[in-house]
Amino acid sequence: MNTAQTIAALVANPESHARFLNTLSFMENSGARKISKFEHKKEVSLIILKHAAEEHRHAYYLKKQISKLVPSGFETYDDSFLINPRSSRFYLDVLDLRVSQYAKKKLGLTGYDVKWAAYLLVTYAIELRADELYPIYQQILTETKSKVQVKSIIVEEEGHLEEMISQLKATWPDWEQHAAVAVQIETELYQDWVSSLVEEVA
Numbered sequence: 463m464n465t466a467q468t469i470a471a472l473v474a475n476p477e478s479h480a481r482f483l484n485t486l487s488f489m490e491n492s493g494a495r496k497i498s499k500f501e502h503k504k505e506v507s508l509i510i511l512k513h514a515a516e517e518h519r520h521a522y523y524l525k526k527q528i529s530k531l532v533p534s535g536f537e538t539y540d541d542s543f544l545i546n547p548r549s550s551r552f553y554l555d556v557l558d559l560r561v562s563q564y565a566k567k568k569l570g571l572t573g574y575d576v577k578w579a580a581y582l583l584v585t586y587a588i589e590l591r592a593d594e595l596y597p598i599y600q601q602i603l604t605e606t607k608s609k610v611q612v613k614s615i616i617v618e619e620e621g622h623l624e625e626m627i628s629q630l631k632a633t634w635p636d637w638e639q640h641a642a643v644a645v646q647i648e649t650e651l652y653q654d655w656v657s658s659l660v661e662e663v664a
Contacts, residue, residue, distance in 0.1 A: 469482070484524075496554065
C-alpha cells in the first residue's frame with residue numbers, strides 16, 4: 463500500500479481521518495517547537511520568526527478542521543488521539559539527533575553552529591517531504607469532496623522550501639551534498655512512519 467492509498471483509506475473513515483489530522487497537527491507543532499529550540503538567543507531573523515509562526519498556524523489549522531469530521535474529542539495530543547504516537551514522536555526527534563551528529567562529526571561544527579546546521583538541514587528535508595505529502599492529501603480530499611482542505615498549507619510550505627534552499631546556498635557552497643544526507647535520513651524515518659499509518663488501516 464503506497465502513501466496515497468494509505469491516506470485514502472484513512473480519509474474514508476471519519477474517526478481515522480480525525481486521528482490522521484491530529485497527528486499531522488502534532489507534527490507541525492513539534493516542528494515549530496524545534497525551530498524555536500534552534501533559535502539563537504539574540505540573532506533571530508524575520509524568516510525564522512515567520513517560519514515558526516506559520517508552522518504553529520498549520521498545527522492550529524489542521525486541529526481546527528477535526529470538528530468537520532467528528533463532533534468531539536482530539537482536544538489534545540494524547541497518545542490515544544494520535545496514529546502510532548511512538549513513531550510520530552520518533553520521526554522528528556531522531557531526524558534532529560542524527561543530523562546534529564552529522565554536523566558534529568562530518569562538518570566539524572560545535573556549539574550553536576551545530577544547532578544552526580541542524581535547523582537548515584532538518585527543515586529542508588521536512589519541507590521537501592511536505593511538498594510531496596500535502597498535495598497527495600489534498601488530491602484525495604478533493605476527490606472525496608471532503609470539507610477538510612490543506613491548500614493554504616501547500617502554498618506556505620512551497621515558500622518555506624524556497625527560503626531554506628536560499629539559506630543553505632548562503633551557508634555552504636556544496637549545500638546539496640549535506641542536504642542529500644539529511645534527505646536520506648528523513649526518507650528512512652518517513653518510510654517507518656508511513657508503515658505505522660498502514661497498520662492503522664490494515
